[in-house]
Amino acid sequence: MTHNVAILGASGYxxxxxxxxxxxxxxxxxxxxAADRKAGMQMREVYPHLGPLDLPRLVTIDEIDFSQIDLCFCALPHATTQAVISQLPRDLRIVDLSADFRLRDPAAYEKWYGKPHAAPELQKEAVYGLSEFxxxxxxxxxxxxGTGCNAATGQFALRPLIQAGVIDLDEIIIDLKAAASGAGRSLKENLLLAELYENAAxxxxxxxxxxxxxFDQEFSKIAGRPVEVTFVPHLIPASRGILATVHLRGEADQIDAALRNAYEAEPFVHMLPFGSAPSMKDTRGTNMVxxxxxxxxxxxxxxxxxxxDNLCKGSSGQAVQNANLMLGLKETAGLTGVALYP
Structure with a gap:
């Protein structure tokens, strides 16, 4: 059976x-x-690499007949999705890629995003979209x-270790390198080639x-007490990808064993041999960690x-994985490609 899906915010990365x-x-x-500012255009006009695909024309959200849609992906900017989803049919299944429903506590949302949550009743039914957990x-x-891409990377490294009790919860440092696409497609001065190239900040x-x-929400939930990590992200001159180096107090062999035990049956998580380090290109264009x-x-x-890959496993790939689960499909469907290299 084929399921019809809609993508709102289709003109973004x-x-x-x-x-x-x-x-x-x-x-x-x-x-x-759907794409508000680019409604009426063909997708190939916005993204020429998608030109060979037979795709519907971009329209406004109001033009979509949602009675014909089985599942909707919302790839809209933060703070706009709450109002949009509030107007969608109540029986429509939705995967949201923004930050609008990630934090369960409305007070936490206001703290981190600077404004009150506009749809607290919807927030109560939202499920955190880290598929493996x-x-x-x-x-x-x-x-x-859907999770934040940086948040997902750190959680894959740490959730099993907190659960297994093999690390000191008060000494966790996440040093993270993130590619420019994580900041979205809007024009920003610090993302200009002359600013970003040969640079890191x-x-x-x-x-x-x-x-x-x-991190606060998920790690504290697992531990059963407040857990606050030190998190230092850096923007690097790359188009896509995230690499997190997590410094911990704990025995390395126990840490390795806990991660291998947690991910032994996971199709999208690959554990390297002990002492080996992954690189960003190892996961480029894939749904792998x-x-x-x-x-x-x-x-x-x-x-x-x-x-x-921040755009795939950190966002859109994770969204498709969640859609597969919601629709009763094979979880790996459409997501088994290997990395683009070099």
């Missing part, structure tokens, strides 16, 4: 990545594409909130990065390195 992935999906058909809830959900310093809200563990010269300390 995550929208284009959804189109790329769904084009090779055996069970999903793109029935509608919320499968059962996602299968029965109507509304799934930290941002969101001093505990101000919004994805800390997700690669993780490596190494000891430190100081006894009782270790490093975990995790990498994923």
């Amino acid at each position: 995550t929208g284009a990545e959804l189109v790329r992935l769904i084009a090779g999906h055996p069970d999903l058909h793109i029935a509608a594409l 919320y499968r059962d809830e996602i299968r029965g959900a109507r509304l799934v909130a 930290g941002y969101g310093l001093g505990g101000k990065h919004r994805h800390l809200g997700e 690669h993780i490596g563990v190494a000891g430190d010269r100081r006894q009782g300390r270790a490093v975990v390195i995790a990498t994923l």
Whole structure:
């Protein structure tokens, strides 16, 4: 059975990545594409690399007949999705790629995003969309909130370790490198070629990065007590990809064993041999996470390195994985491609 899907915000990077992935999906058909400012255009005019695909013309959201849609992907900017989803049919299944429904506590949302949540009743039914850890809830959900790409990378490195109790929860440092597409497609001065090329810079310093809200929420839930990590992200001159180096107090062999045990049966998580480090290109264009563990010269300390593609596993690939679960499809459908290299 083929399921009709709509993509709202199709002209952004995550929208284009959804189109790329769904084009090779055996069970999903793109029935509608919405893009406010580019309504009326063909997708090939916005993204020439999608030109060979037979895609519907971009329209406004109001022009879509949602009675013909089985599932809707919302790839809209933060703080706009709440109002849009509030107006969609109540029986429509939705995967949201924005930050609008990730934080369960409305007060936490206001703290990290600077404004009150506009749809608290919808927030109550939203399921956090980290597929590997919320499968059962996602299968029965109507509304799934995709994670932040940085937040997903850090969680893949740390969730099993917190659960297994093999690390000191008060000494967690996440040093993360993120590619420019994580900032979206809007024009920004610091993303100009002359600014970004041959450059790297930290941002969101001093505990101000919004994805800390997700780390606080998820890690504290697992531990059963408050857990606050040190998180230092850096923007690097790359188009896509994330690499997180996590510094920990704990025995490296126990850390490695806990991660291998947690991910042994996971199709999208690959554990490297002990002492090996993944690189960003290992996961480029895929729905994979690669993780490596190494000891430190100081006894009782270790490093975990995790990498994923921010547009795929960190966003659109995760969204398709969640849609597969929600629609009762094979979880890996449309997501089994290997990395583009070099």
